[in-house]
Amino acid sequence: METRAPDGRLAAWIFDLPVVELRAGYRAAVYFDRSRRILAAEGDDTQVTMQVFQRADAMVACGIDEALAVLALGAGSFANSAAADEAFAGYLEARNRTRWARSLGGSAYVEAVRAQVEAEAAFDRHWLPADDELQVKALRDGDRVDAWEPAIELTAPYRLVAHLESVYLGVLARRTLVATNVRSVVDAAAGKPVLFFGDRYDHWATQGGDGYAAFVGGAQGVATDAQAAWWGERGLGTIPHALIATFRGDTVAAVAAFCRHVPGVPLIALVDFHNDSVATSLACAREFGDRLWGVRLDTSSTMVDRSLWPEMGDFDPTGVNPRLVEKVRGALDAEGFQHVRVIVSGGFTAERIRKFEGSGVPVDSYAVGSSLLKGTADYTADVVLREGRPCAKVGRFYRPSERLQPVDLTSLSPHKDQGAPV
Numbered sequence: 001m002e003t004r005a006p007d008g009r010l011a012a013w014i015f016d017l018p019v020v021e022l023r024a025g026y027r028a029a030v031y032f033d034r035s036r037r038i039l040a041a042e043g044d045d046t047q048v049t050m051q052v053f054q055r056a057d058a059m060v061a062c063g064i065d066e067a068l069a070v071l072a073l074g075a076g077s078f079a080n081s082a083a084a085d086e087a088f089a090g091y092l093e094a095r096n097r098t099r100w101a102r103s104l105g106g107s108a109y110v111e112a113v114r115a116q117v118e119a120e121a122a123f124d125r126h127w128l129p130a131d132d133e134l135q136v137k138a139l140r141d142g143d144r145v146d147a148w149e150p151a152i153e154l155t156a157p158y159r160l161v162a163h164l165e166s167v168y169l170g171v172l173a174r175r176t177l178v179a180t181n182v183r184s185v186v187d188a189a190a191g192k193p194v195l196f197f198g199d200r201y202d203h204w205a206t207q208g209g210d211g212y213a214a215f216v217g218g219a220q221g222v223a224t225d226a227q228a229a230w231w232g233e234r235g236l237g238t239i240p241h242a243l244i245a246t247f248r249g250d251t252v253a254a255v256a257a258f259c260r261h262v263p264g265v266p267l268i269a270l271v272d273f274h275n276d277s278v279a280t281s282l283a284c285a286r287e288f289g290d291r292l293w294g295v296r297l298d299t300s301s302t303m304v305d306r307s308l309w310p311e312m313g314d315f316d317p318t319g320v321n322p323r324l325v326e327k328v329r330g331a332l333d334a335e336g337f338q339h340v341r342v343i344v345s346g347g348f349t350a351e352r353i354r355k356f357e358g359s360g361v362p363v364d365s366y367a368v369g370s371s372l373l374k375g376t377a378d379y380t381a382d383v384v385l386r387e388g389r390p391c392a393k394v395g396r397f398y399r400p401s402e403r404l405q406p407v408d409l410t411s412l413s414p415h416k417d418q419g420a421p422v
Helices: 019-024 030-042 064-074 081-102 106-124 162-188 204-217 225-231 241-246 251-261 277-291 306-311 322-334 350-358
Strands: 047-054 076-078 127-129 135-138 152-157 194-196 267-270 292-297 341-345 365-368 379-386 405-407
Touching: 019 064, 019 081, 019 106, 019 162, 030 081, 030 162, 047 162, 064 135, 064 152, 064 162, 076 081, 081 106, 162 194, 162 204, 162 350, 162 365, 162 379, 194 204, 204 225, 241 251, 251 267, 251 277, 267 277, 277 292, 277 306, 277 322, 292 322, 306 322, 322 341
Parallel strands: 194 365, 267 292, 292 341, 341 365
Antiparallel strands: 047 152, 047 379, 076 127, 135 152, 135 405
């Protein structure tokens, strides 16, 4: 299935956008949607140029393609606003019936889905897409972007795009935040693989976009299939503590079960269940030999691994610390298991990884989670030109950029004469 447009950008369909809700202004801040309605009622087609930017240097732009999809599918107007409002109310009612019927399944759900699709079609009959009235230029996902630099520039009658501002700015803010955080961790890891394990730290609905942003930022793996879907991969992972618990706390038995039932996947043992990472690593290495790809250390920050008890006194012994990694690596090497890699997880940040790398701690890969979802990357969209002439609030002005590339929005969304992707 082709996921990219001819110019290499992600196709609009991949984002699974709520197109009807975007067009109706349902996802817009009310004052944006009211502005759109006021201008439509006035018959005002004043053309404006808007530039979208954020306020920090050395950020990794992401969400560009998704924001373009919002514009490609959501920019436009209604032939009859009152009729469109009535049709949208019908859509909301049908959508709610579908949600209720999903728990019933069977024919009731099928009929509810059919009614919702028909309601969508009834709404769309009132829609007039922006087409050539909207011109857009944009950076690419993964481009570095500095403070005040435009990431997207769009020119159109404002009434065609006003209702989309909340959505495309939110997309850019979230995706840029994750991509930038991941890039900082990847840079700190100095070429060692970074795995994005952010699935459990936010709402499930964020997984697709967060996983893609992590990929743009340089992560080499993600935890769930949903996180990997936009870039055509699958999730990866080892075994959880819960599986070990179901095998009576026997890590070797749990890893053996994984080996039997999940063939073709690198065998990685989670070795901190009994708070004795050295002993558990050796037990797994002795049992599985060359089949063991690696061990993962995940000692809690409130615990001190058993192997460190005799050495406490002149370093912080809690969690996954440099000395623990060294002890595991040394024990494996002493018994001829140099091929077994050491993966670490549990509270890692870019700063902590830099300290590990600066001290030469023998880590092969870092798995990072919650720290990659923290911080801000707020975007703003401002009108800077009106009918081609400067017109902006005080402190804002048009910023020319040779980096912005023209975008053919029609290439991002399917046409009626195109077949469905296969």
